[in-house]
Amino acid sequence: MSGRKLYRRLVSVDEVIPTIERYRPLEPLGEVEVGLAEAVGRVLSRNVYAPANYPPYTRALVDGYAVLSEDLAGVYEDRPRSLRLAGRVRTGETRLLQLSRGECVEVSTGAVVPYPADAVVPVEYTHREGGLVTFYRGVAKGENVDTAGADIAEGEVLAWRGDVVTPGLAAILAAVGVSRVHVFRPVRLGIVPTGNEIKEPGEPLEYGQVY
Known part of the structure; x- marks a missing residue:
């Protein structure tokens, strides 16, 4: 047993690295x-x-209608307001629409929100008849909208x-x-x-x- 080497202590990785680097730098x-x-x-x-x-683009978070939030200021269930339907944008469509004051655009979840709309009213709070959509609640600016770059900004x-x-x-x-x-x-x-x-x-x- 006299020539046998006994290892009584385990060493950490931090202790071993300097020993290794004496023979070969770790690079x-x-x-x-x-x-x-x-x-x-x-x-x-x-x-x-x-x-x-x-x-990569401003998108709708719910099925509904893209609007200018100012157009629905003061709107409640007992004080509805109607806007003219200017078109429809489905998810995956790349065509660009614009809307004016007093208009709305039907959008699907994930669809491009047309400029300069700044909010989306869920379809559950609306009633469509012909070319008019009646709204039974208002929305705040940015509501139900995911703005371009909100999660990750370029660069x-x-x-x-x-x-x-x-x-x-x-x-x-x-x-x-x-x-x-x-x-x-x-x-x-x-x-x-x-x-x-x-x-x-x-x-x-x-x-x-x-x-």
């Missing part, structure tokens, strides 16, 4: 650009900036150098149109097992030996 191995799916679990080597606003830092790309972060990056990012090259490790009991795979294994 980044360079970077590589990869797609988002491949980037999950890896470390960013550069900051990631938003290339566009999110949402905003979405992730910092050194951040790990998680599935959640990858989803956020994809939502603003980021498809590729720069990450550090992964460290490659090798394990060298030693011992008289070790045999190469494929060799005959005798009693007391392992592969």
Whole structure:
């Protein structure tokens, strides 16, 4: 037993790193650009900036009618007001409509809110007859509307150098149109097992030996 070395204390990673660096400095191995799916679990080597606003346009949060909130000031169930229907915008349509004072535009949830409308009245508080829509409640400016850039502004830092790309972060990056990012090259490790009991795979294994 005199020649046997006993390991009585485990050391932390912080203690081991200086020992390793005496033989080889620990430095980044360079970077590589990869797609988002491949980037999950890896470390960013550069900051990631938003290339566009999110949402990219002002959109309706409910099915209803886009209006100028001032047109419905003072409107209640017992004091309704009617506005002229100027058109309809469905979700996914890219055509642009404009409305004037005294008008409204029917919109679906997620549809573009036409300029200069600043609110959406839920369809449950309206009644449509012909080309007129009667409103039974007013709305505040910005109500039921998700303004362009409200969640993420163009140029905003979405992730910092050194951040790990998680599935959640990858989803956020994809939502603003980021498809590729720069990450550090992964460290490659090798394990060298030693011992008289070790045999190469494929060799005959005798009693007391392992592969």
